[in-house]
Amino acid sequence: MDVKQRESSAIAVTKRNKRREKWILNGWCWLFLSMSVIFYILFQGYPIICSIQYSLLDWSGLTSNATFVGIQNYVELIHDELFWNAFFNSFKYTAMIVPLELAVSLFLAYMLNNELLKGRSIYRTMFFIPVVTTASVVGIIMIFLLGVQGPLNHLLMAFHLVKSPINFLGNAKYAMPTLVLISLWKDCGTYMIYWLAGLQGVSKDVYEAATVDGATRAQTFFHIVLPLIAPVGGIIAILCAINSLKVFDIVKTMTEGGPFYATDVIATYVYRSAFSSEIGMPRLGYASAAALLFGVTVIVIGAVLNIVKANLNRKRVG
Structure with a gap:
């Protein structure tokens, strides 16, 4: 029983280490992608949302009222x-x-x-x-x-x-x-x-x-x-x-x-x-x-x- 418990404990530790490595790797990937995502949202996503809003308005873009x-x-x-x-x-x-x-x-x-x-x-x-x-x-x-x-x-x-x-x-x-x-x-x-x-x-x-x-x-x-x-x-x-x-x-x-x-x-x-x-x-x-x-x-x-x-x-x- 002691041998089996040690084996199962080792397997559990190995799985936790693999999950931890996976999370760390994913974290680094998202970290490097974050700037691209932020710039996309600022210069692509937000203007698209604004365009959808503007398309429903009668607005010249020069006045404060629409x-x-x-x-x-x-x-x-x-x-x-x-x-x-x-x-x-x-x-x-x-x-x-x-x-x-x-x-x-x-x-x-x-x-x-x-x-x-x-x-x-x-x-x-x-x-x-x-x-x-x-x-x-x-x-x-x-x-x-x-x-x-x-x-x-x-x-x-x-x-x-x-x-x-x-x-x-x-x-x-x-x-x-x-x-x-x-x-x-x-x-x-x-x-x-x-x-x-x-x-x-x-x-x-x-x-x-x-x-x-x-x-x-x-x-x-x-x-x-x-x-x-x-x-x-x-x-x-x-x-x-x-x-x-x-x-x-x-x-x-x-x-x-x-x-x-x-x-x-x-x-x-x-x-x-x-x-x-x-x-x-x-x-x-x-x-x-x-x-x-x-x-x-x-x-x-x-x-x-x-x-x-x-x-x-x-x-x-x-």
Whole structure:
């Protein structure tokens, strides 16, 4: 009995020590996470709660008094043609930019992942520099380059490619594609880094085996590498789509939603409604309702994309 009691006592002490170690480990984890949680609550959670409150008010944001109107702002939004124009422009922009960014960034990543390429670190840096460049600076420079009297039009005219200067940002036909190409140049480096992380997870043995079997570099990519990095690609596609739906800075700097609202997206619409006086007194409550309505749409789309990605991964594994 004494032996059994000592054994059970030792087991109990061991369990208590393991629980104590677990609690200490969890405590340290929460301690390191606490600052992130606090900053999230202050700069993300609290503003979201305030936006929900403001969306139910008729308030300019400039006065101390506000009128509670319930869902009237949302009802007005449903009948606002400019809101729906900005809403669909956001998705139009996303539909144009996402395939381009995914394809171009993957191509660059695959080329720069080649260990035989000399100076690949320099090339990676060159392609990533636009990412860390301020969007307002990029916008100002591009306005100069793409202006009617800008260098690009002078080159096109000099080589007789066009008969008259093209107003890239002032023509509704060219404004959106121009913004897409500039955003592609600026943001492509981010997704290139993501693709590089996925490609570097592919074993070198895979490439060696494909070479031994006589596969070309293109065949190796499409039939071997691409299926292996498909799960990573799904995550990159979701991030790219969500970031594209939130575009603001480059549009605000270059076109401010013009010409004739051809490039107006939800972010510029909300900014104009909440802070600009060009349409009269600012309407912070109305802008909050617009932002929340679009935000819910983005959340739903993100959830659907995650479900689709999970189903595809499940079928792939099965």
